[in-house]
Amino acid sequence: DQQVKQNSPSLSVQEGRISILNCDYTNSMFDYFLWYKKYPAEGPTFLISISSIKDKNEDGRFTVFLNKSAKHLSLHIVPSQPGDSAVYFCAASGFIIQGAQKLVFGQGTRLTINP
Amino acid sequence: EADIYQTPRYLVIGTGKKITLECSQTMGHDKMYWYQQDPGMELHLIHYSYGVNSTEKGDLSSESTVSRIRTEHFPLTLESARPSHTSQYLCASRRNTEAFFGQGTRLTVV
Numbered sequence: 618d619q620q621v622k623q624n625s626p627s628l629s630v631q632e633g634r635i636s637i638l639n640c641d642y643t644n645s646m647f648d649y650f651l652w653y654k655k656y657p658a659e660g661p662t663f664l665i666s667i668s669s670i671k672d673k674n675e676d677g678r679f680t681v682f683l684n685k686s687a688k689h690l691s692l693h694i695v696p697s698q699p700g701d702s703a704v705y706f707c708a709a710s711g712f713i714i715q716g717a718q719k720l721v722f723g724q725g726t727r728l729t730i731n732p
Numbered sequence: 733e734a735d736i737y738q739t740p741r742y743l744v745i746g747t748g749k750k751i752t753l754e755c756s757q758t759m760g761h762d763k764m765y766w767y768q769q770d771p772g773m774e775l776h777l778i779h780y781s782y783g784v785n786s787t788e789k790g791d792l793s794s795e796s797t798v799s800r801i802r803t804e805h806f807p808l809t810l811e812s813a814r815p816s817h818t819s820q821y822l823c824a825s826r827r828n829t830e831a832f833f834g835q836g837t838r839l840t841v842v
Contacts, residue, residue, distance in 0.1 A: 626772075651830055660738075660822050660833030661775070706775065708831075718763055718782075719790070720824075720831055722775040 620644050621709050623723035631731055636694040638726050640707030643688065647709040651720070652681060652692045655704045664705075665692070697730045704728070735759050738823050738834035745813055745841055753808045753837045755823030764806040765831065767822040768792060775822065781806060813841040 622641045630636045638652075648669040653661035667674040667681045667690065674681050680693045694701055707723040736757040745751055757764070762783045767775040767790075777790030781800040795817070796810050806825075810817055818840050824831040 649829065653833075657771075658820070658836065658838055660824075660836045663830045663832065666830055718826070719777055719780060720765070720826070721777075721791075722767075724774040725772075 619724075620647075621707055621721050621723040623705075623707055623726050625726050626724070627727040627729070629729045629731060630697050632699060633696045636692075636697045636701065636728055636730070638692040638694075638705050638707075638728065640690050640692075640723055641688060642690075642709050644709070644711065645685075645688065646711040647721075649710040650681070650683060650690050651708045651710070652679075653706045653708060653722075654701075655706060655725070661706055694728075699730050699732060702728060702730045736823065736825050736832050736834045738821075738837050740837060741835060742838045743840070745839070747812075747814055747841055749813050751810050751813055751839070753821055753823075753839070755806045755808070755834055756804050757806075757825040757832075757834075758804060759825060759827070759832070760803060761825035761827050761832075762803065763826045763831075764800065765824045765826070766790070766796075766798060766806070766808050767824065768794065769820045769822060771820075779808065813839075815841045817841050 651666040652664045655661040665679045683690045704725045706725045708720045739754045764781045766779040769775045776792035778794040779798040822836045823834045
């Protein structure tokens with residue numbers, strides 16, 4: 618049962634434009650959401666997070682939006698740069714899910730920024 | 733800057749060998765995790781720990797075992813490596829919010 622889903626395996630965006638990565642979740646008990654960036658053969662790097670009490674969090678070129686009613690979050694990158702090309706993972710956490718503080722990850726979206 | 737380290741970065745080993753993947757963090761985090769990732773796939777949680785002497789199995793069944801004798805150290809052991817264990821293994825630690833990952837260990841069993 619996939620609790621966190623990233624339905625787009627890949628996304629290609631022109632340099633300078635906006636990149637929008639999407640993530641859906643099924644468990645309404647999740648209360649904290651994170652985005653990670655990953656290069657091959659390296660560990661994921663934390664990008665930005667959002668608590669369920671907010672609907673938006675911004676950090677430089679990165680903004681995360683949360684729509685709790687739709688169980689949907691998105692990551693906006695603007696303007697997109699070639700160095701943003703990587704795999705992006707959405708993750709969710711809930712303190713009372715199975716008594717754990719586990720992070721559940723989506724399948725990832727490979728973002729390619731074209732010059 | 734996250735202070736979590738995994739060794740080795742790359743390991744090629746023969747079938748049947750015992751291996752231990754090391755993971756250490758200097759942030760004093762109670763919660764530590766091991767994830768397994770195959771290329772192009774999601775991260776699967778295989779083990780986690782809430783603190784010293786606490787270890788739990790994750791969502792993905794794994795033949796590996798872990799121990800947490802010290803807060804900063806969370807090694808993963810495979811008693812008898814098999815080609816099906818070939819994967820990338822990622823260690824993470826967390827206090828309350830974001831988790832920080834090590835560089836990962838790319839394991840190849842031949």
